[in-house]
Amino acid sequence: MPVPKSLLGRAFTLLGVFSEQRPSATLSELSRLSGLPLSTTHRLVRELLQWRALDRDARGRYSIGLRLWELGALSPGSLDLRERALPFLEDLVEVTRHNAQLAIRDGLDAVFVERLSARDAVSVVSRAGSRLPLHATGVGLVLLAHAPAQVQELALASPLRRFTSRTICAPARLREALAQVRRDGYAISDRQIEMITYSVAAPVRDAGGEVVAAVSVVLPTGARTDAAVSAVRTCGRAISRALGAP
Amino acid sequence: MPVPKSLLGRAFTLLGVFSEQRPSATLSELSRLSGLPLSTTHRLVRELLQWRALDRDARGRYSIGLRLWELGALSPGSLDLRERALPFLEDLVEVTRHNAQLAIRDGLDAVFVERLSARDAVSVVSRAGSRLPLHATGVGLVLLAHAPAQVQELALASPLRRFTSRTICAPARLREALAQVRRDGYAISDRQIEMITYSVAAPVRDAGGEVVAAVSVVLPTGARTDAAVSAVRTCGRAISRALGAP
């Protein structure tokens, strides 16, 4: 992958070195992983430090700085959706005793904008900021089912990544699942990401009635889902109302 | 304020136009508010769109893009502190029935990295991403009391902003309050930001024993604080342990 010529491109390539698996890096690692020459990397890092987009710890490791977090907190997904949804997610956790998640669609991914945990609940792999493919998650099935037809066709035409032996990988199976989600008004994701979890997801709509997010709880495999379905759908409607949905 | 000469400086100045009060803006607004010429603004905005750092809606208004939120979610304050603290904050809300907050210090500000709300609790002005001066908040008093002496002296030497008639504005009063926080191991903030709220805050320590955050609940003015003090201190210790504190 060639290094971008533009300065902004280089800065974002540098920032892109950080991930959940690598939340910090040395200067040399940043240079090596971004493909930028060492002195170029040094200059960019110095300026990103000045703008608080990066921080440096006592041992010379760099990590994402507070300023990027603050800027990110101004995104509509955070400032509007997530802040309004939080009280309802807390209700959902309290009522169902399971972990709750809120996700939006970005391309063919579900991006988790919040995850609240319940005491003693089955653990989940996502955290705020995680991405998972749409087809393999409850929230993703809801988001895809209500996405523009073009997005659905693109998803059906793309390789569908397998996570467990039960992950939906056949386009025909996915198409059928999406139709069922639209009929039912919710999705149940059965052992798609891990063999130990179900998830139950429902849509969240905005003032225009568009599905802009999905909310879910994650249950242990084999748990009864009917009460969870009711709770999640109710939560989805409450969040929708908070967003101004009719 | 002159426009920075560096491209990164200009980009951050542009992004700095966005705030909680102004989460979106048109191209012309971005140019006017940042001080950048229109065509310069247009070029920068176009590239920030490409990198998903900005988004544009159907009516031509720009807002912070998902990529900045994702990058920000990788900051230590979010990925390490906030993700680990969330379950304990949820516990605190459930037990005390009050809104809970988690904040870190940045200069002379308390930056709220999380705020969970309780049903029917007194509302609070902060949200994730908000800043308030240290001296005027419970979390801020805790963070300042345990900050390096140089930071404390700087705060004492700086103008102390008044929010209510009870806000601490005299350096001597603040010094005394900080000493008491260190003695007690917690802070009670009495009608400092609004006349209708107290807050009770306790420290959160890292593996090295340093105070890296503070947790609080917000009570209506006049409410008994003793039970809240116990709950908040217990929560602070639990989060500390999750961060590897001894």
Added chain:
DNA sequence: GCCCATCTCCCGGTCAGTGGAAACGACTCT
């Protein structure tokens, strides 16, 4: 249809950014 505001695009000029090389600092080993 006209006016106005906003947005988009062009392109000659220039200075902010480039990156290899040298110097510096910290650490380890003998």
Added chain:
DNA sequence: AGAGTCGTTTCCACTGACCGGGAGATGGGC
């Protein structure tokens, strides 16, 4: 104490990415 290694920092001649005024395009309101 000295040598070697590794990572970081600094320098500076060169250059092309960026600059931004101005012309044109677009869309909304009257």
